[in-house]
Amino acid sequence: AQSVTQLDSHVSVSEGTPVLLRCNYSSSYSPSLFWYVQHPNKGLQLLLKYTSAATLVKGINGFEAEFKKSETSFHLTKPSAHMSDAAEYFCVVSRFGVTGGGNKLTFGTGTQLKVEL
Amino acid sequence: DTEVTQTPKHLVMGMTNKKSLKCEQHMGHRAMYWYKQKAKKPPELMFVYSYEKLSINESVPSRFSPECPNSSLLNLHLHALQPEDSALYLCASSQETGGYEQYFGPGTRLTVT
Numbered sequence: 001a002q003s004v005t006q007l008d009s010h011v012s013v014s015e016g017t018p019v020l021l022r023c024n025y026s027s028s029y030s031p032s033l034f035w036y037v038q039h040p041n042k043g044l045q046l047l048l049k050y051t052s053a054a055t056l057v058k059g060i061n062g063f064e065a066e067f068k069k070s071e072t073s074f075h076l077t078k079p080s081a082h083m084s085d086a087a088e089y090f091c092v093v094s095r096f097g098v099t100g101g102g103n104k105l106t107f108g109t110g111t112q113l114k115v116e117l
Numbered sequence: 118d119t120e121v122t123q124t125p126k127h128l129v130m131g132m133t134n135k136k137s138l139k140c141e142q143h144m145g146h147r148a149m150y151w152y153k154q155k156a157k158k159p160p161e162l163m164f165v166y167s168y169e170k171l172s173i174n175e176s177v178p179s180r181f182s183p184e185c186p187n188s189s190l191l192n193l194h195l196h197a198l199q200p201e202d203s204a205l206y207l208c209a210s211s212q213e214t215g216g217y218e219q220y221f222g223p224g225t226r227l228t229v230t
Contacts, residue, residue, distance in 0.1 A: 107159035
């Protein structure tokens, strides 16, 4: 079984300040973890992924996340927010290495990031 | 190229209509997915195709009928939908179903009147 909890439904930051979006996961297996971003009326875009390699993962647009097994966390950070970062962010867990039809993505409920001038 | 394309972008249909949503990827991926997303919610999985065979149907009503004509194409046939079926329908693909990242299309915004 697997689950993911996004600890904040809304986060508001000022442009140029750091971003922290929090995610905790639960998995009975070795997890794959992802962050996706969704701008209004758009599809989901993959920001970054963790699949049991380096624990600090760098993604697109300056985002990064650190896998902490002891804390079962995978928080998303960015040093300096830009107006274009305003969007919905989803933390996602999956089960790595199991092929076939039974492996699904489990989505968090999402965090709405607002960036103010 | 990590692009998944979907057509149409918008669709308005009556409850007696028959329509189809189309999805295409050229990344050589062997798994393709349909999701339904309501406003302010995460996507909900509907169907999974693995190597062109239906491997998961998440108890979706029969008024939704998926089809995978080949490894690059995925269709979703719609018939006799209800207003509560109005949503954003997302297609995704992945290399395989073993925890690999999924790449999403831009979605089709469906309105049932």
